[in-house]
Amino acid sequence: MISHERELVAFLAGDLEPDERRRFDAHLLRCDACWRALRQDRWARQALELLRLPAPGGLAERVAMGVELASDRSPRRRGGRVLVAAALVAALGLAGGLGLSFAPSSPPAAPRAPQGAVGTVVRFAQLLPAPSQPSSTRNGSVPSTVGQPLELDAGGQRFELTYYAVDGREEVVATSTLMFPMPAGGVPLPIRQGSQSQGWKATSGGIQMYCQNAPVGPSSVLVAGTGPISALEGLLARIPLG
């Protein structure tokens, strides 16, 4: 520590009285140590201008969505749900950290948008990045997960949400031990011979949904994305589910 550090700090902060400042000005002309310290201080102050950067694109939207999700929770459970919302929205940052841009592929949900787990899946799917290559170039590559799965609870239904990337496109896959209710406007899928699965397909807020519900068994699965239903069905057939 230089011997006049206290005076120098006060000098730099503008805290010295005029006569004290004049005396310190004169001191600076004689003291190499104080002069060097002052130049270092001023250099760093200027250099730090480089770090006064704006927040990354899309962060404001993610923050707003997290707050909006938190506001949907009941006051009684707000404490825990705020943190759940933080976890689930923060996980979007993992995909954001891969350099993907987040832009809703369509306007927000229509007035009769699905609620609960299905509604939450739709809202996450609306944040998917635009495809990086036309769907006609699909080559049957193996789907890969993006980021970590999210454990969520919406409308009393617990489910796990995972992002999958395949053929330049991302989709959202949700799995639950409870069936995903078919939203308004949805279409039931034909029941396949020998299968107990009760599926449906639907569209909401620009998001296509394909669901295979298992009345009895480990998982009902809901796939959501901006691609056609056939692509979602194809993804479901190619991802390993427990």
Place this chain on the structure above:
Amino acid sequence: MASCEEVGVTSSGHQAFLDATLPHLDAVHRVARHMATDPGLADDLVQETYLRAYAAFHTHRGPNTRAWLVAICVNQARSQARRLRRRPLEDLGADLEAFEEPGPEPFQQVAVRLDVAALTRAIAVLSEPQRACLVLMELGGLTAAETAEVLGCPRGTVLARVHRGRRRLAQIMAAERARP
């Protein structure tokens, strides 16, 4: 930029909260970027900050929403650091002694090209008290008095830590340039 009082907020309506707090997002992110244990998790820290702030918005009555958000961010960052069992380093005056001898000074170079990444790494090397004061004032835009209130230390201590932090940054960057 409206404070919660200016918008007449007594409820926790999320739009009123966002109107009052999103204008400070850049500053909060800059603080998170340099206070998080892992800079890659800065966005998550910002998310956590805003959610905790939202939960406590009904209690916020002060005029300085930015300082309030920054305080929450710093507390969250420190909680993370404690969970990772990293102890904040003490602010040792002696940490400057090794750098007192004359050496290359970056501002004497003919062409000075500042590397943002190198500067970011240099900030991470500072002691936690110095880093906190420097980040809050230089990047968060807080005054010395606001920084003192957020960090719970005297204004004079904040100014001294900022000064030492700036000098340390200059010395680190000079040493980096002196490498063959």
